[in-house]
Amino acid sequence: MDAFDLFRKLGAGAKFDFKRFGKDAERFKVMQMLSRMFTEGILWTSSADRKSRGLKEGRDRDKTSMKRLQHLHQEKVNRVRTQHRINVHGCDVPDPVCTFSELLSEYDLNPRVLQNLSAAGLTVPTPIQMQAIPLMMHGRELLACAPTGSGKTLAFCLPLLTHLKQPANLGIRALVISPTRELASQTHRELVRLSEGVGFRVHILDKASMAAKKYVPSSNKKSDILISTPNRLVYLLKQDALDLSSVEWLVVDESDKLFEDGRSGFRDQLAAVFQACSSPRVRRALYSATCAPDVEQWCRLNLDNLVSVNIGHRNSAVETVEQELLFVGTENGKLLAVRDIIKKGFLPPMLVFVQSIDRARELFHELVYEGINVDIIHADRTQQQARACKLPTSSVCNVVLSIFVYLILGRTGRAGRTGRAVTFFTEEDKPLLRSIANVIKQAGCPVPGYMVGFKKIHR
Numbered sequence: 001m002d003a004f005d006l007f008r009k010l011g012a013g014a015k016f017d018f019k020r021f022g023k024d025a026e027r028f029k030v031m032q033m034l035s036r037m038f039t040e041g042i043l044w045t046s047s048a049d050r051k052s053r054g055l056k057e058g059r060d061r062d063k064t065s066m067k068r069l070q071h072l073h074q075e076k077v078n079r080v081r082t083q084h085r086i087n088v089h090g091c092d093v094p095d096p097v098c099t100f101s102e103l104l105s106e107y108d109l110n111p112r113v114l115q116n117l118s119a120a121g122l123t124v125p126t127p128i129q130m131q132a133i134p135l136m137m138h139g140r141e142l143l144a145c146a147p148t149g150s151g152k153t154l155a156f157c158l159p160l161l162t163h164l165k166q167p168a169n170l171g172i173r174a175l176v177i178s179p180t181r182e183l184a185s186q187t188h189r190e191l192v193r194l195s196e197g198v199g200f201r202v203h204i205l206d207k208a209s210m211a212a213k214k215y216v217p218s219s220n221k222k223s224d225i226l227i228s229t230p231n232r233l234v235y236l237l238k239q240d241a242l243d244l245s246s247v248e249w250l251v252v253d254e255s256d257k258l259f260e261d262g263r264s265g266f267r268d269q270l271a272a273v274f275q276a277c278s279s280p281r282v283r284r285a286l287y288s289a290t291c292a293p294d295v296e297q298w299c300r301l302n303l304d305n306l307v308s309v310n311i312g313h314r315n316s317a318v319e320t321v322e323q324e325l326l327f328v329g330t331e332n333g334k335l336l337a338v339r340d341i342i343k344k345g346f347l348p349p350m351l352v353f354v355q356s357i358d359r360a361r362e363l364f365h366e367l368v369y370e371g372i373n374v375d376i377i378h379a380d381r382t383q384q385q386a387r388a389c390k391l392p393t394s395s396v397c398n399v400v401l402s403i404f405v406y407l408i409l410g411r412t413g414r415a416g417r418t419g420r421a422v423t424f425f426t427e428e429d430k431p432l433l434r435s436i437a438n439v440i441k442q443a444g445c446p447v448p449g450y451m452v453g454f455k456k457i458h459r
């Protein structure tokens with residue numbers, strides 16, 4: 001029996017004085033339930049009262065009060081969404097939650113999970129968590145877009161744990177697809193941390209765990225949640241070595257990366273995974289840092305009664321990062337500008353994003369020559385080399401060169417921590433400047449007016 005059933009049983013036929021107790025109902029967050037009971041004809045004025053004043057009169061009066069209260073409630077919900085820049089599209093969207101403890105009473109969150117949350121120092125949900133958690137807890141299919149570092153992992157982990165309730169030898173019931181092994185491990189860690197004391201079997205499908213027999217696909221009845229990269233998953237599916245027919249929740253994390261150019265094969269992989277998750281009860285959620293039109297289009301075609309949630313502006317830069325655009329004239333000017341920033345003093349570490357491996361190598365040698373403590377991360381380096389690239393945040397001048405796209409700059413502003421991002425541009429970059437300046441402006445950082453006035457490019 002859920003909270004509404006209980007409320008319905010207790011309150012059936014009762015009189016509710018909206019004038020006197022309306023505020024209390026708001027305070028105790030039962031307004032939605034009252035309004036549902038009223039619409040379903042369960043909540044009335046008492047029969048004696050109805051008789052003495054005539055049924056119609058009583059009903060009409062209460063209906064007006066209810067409408068007014070519903071209106072007030074909707075206003076409050078809108079205020080919360082506006083304040084946290086939560087944009088939703090879809091029908092019958094549940095209200096956002098403002099505290100994790102609301103999930104106990106309204107959505108049956110396991111108290112031990114709540115305890116694990118607060119032990120980890122997580123007390124207030126982030127905007128994406130406020131809206132995506134209730135949606136998934138209602139079993140709604142979802143496309144959730146929120147900036148990097150905004151807590152998307154927790155936004156899907158909590159509903160998965162709530163949905164599964166407790167460990168069961170029924171096969172894999174929740175599947176998370178992550179684009180990289182690193183992200184898969186991060187999600188694995190989060191799920192293990194949250195489910196401590198509840199006993200869920202959370203497994204990661206990678207070479208290491210399979211070699212160590214931590215996860216054996218043929219005996220997947222002993223697994224509740226599986227996390228995997230798409231390649232490995234599809235490889236096993238092709239060999240008929242994995243049964244996904246018991247999956248009830250499929251989450252695709254960082255879906256924009258999986259759809260990036262050059263990875264169009266992923267769409268076929270995803271289709272294969274969707275097909276393998278053959279249970280009629282399966283629900284799907286896609287999470288992503290940016291709201292790419294092709295991902296949105298794909299979701300509209302493939303998901304059922306889709307709700308999309310966007311936090312902030314689409315493709316926006318993170319607000320905790322102070323963004324700056326700096327004109328450096330030519331390519332050589334970039335090196336001079338980096339040197340200048342370092343000489344003026346800054347709080348290490350610093351990440352420098354460049355466009356190619358060659359460029360990273362070039363800059364690396366220049367900075368080493370200057371006596372700067374610098375390391376480099378790129379795809380050609382081995383996993384060990386990349387892992388060994390550690391950055392002590394002492395007074396030593398640390399620089400890491402990395403190859404990423406512009407918006408990943410947001411990674412410096414994770415979970416509310418602040419950072420500074422400087423984008424160098426040359427004469428050649430001018431055609432792209434208007435779009436970048438607009439993104440930075442949306443994040444609330446100043447940009448010279450002439451930049452946003454540049455001509456729009458269409459492609």
Ligand SMILES: Nc1ncnc2c1ncn2[C@@H]1O[C@H](COP(=O)(O)OP(=O)(O)OP(=O)(O)O)[C@@H](O)[C@H]1O
Nearest residue numbers: 122124125126147148149150151152153154289415
């Ligand atoms: N409600 C919260 N309160 C405080 N910190 C939180 C909260 N939710 C998540 N975090 C922390 O914020 C950090 C970033 O979260 P997370 O990695 O889930 O972000 P993300 O949106 O998935 O980012 P990315 O797109 O880079 O993967 C983590 O260290 C996480 O523990």
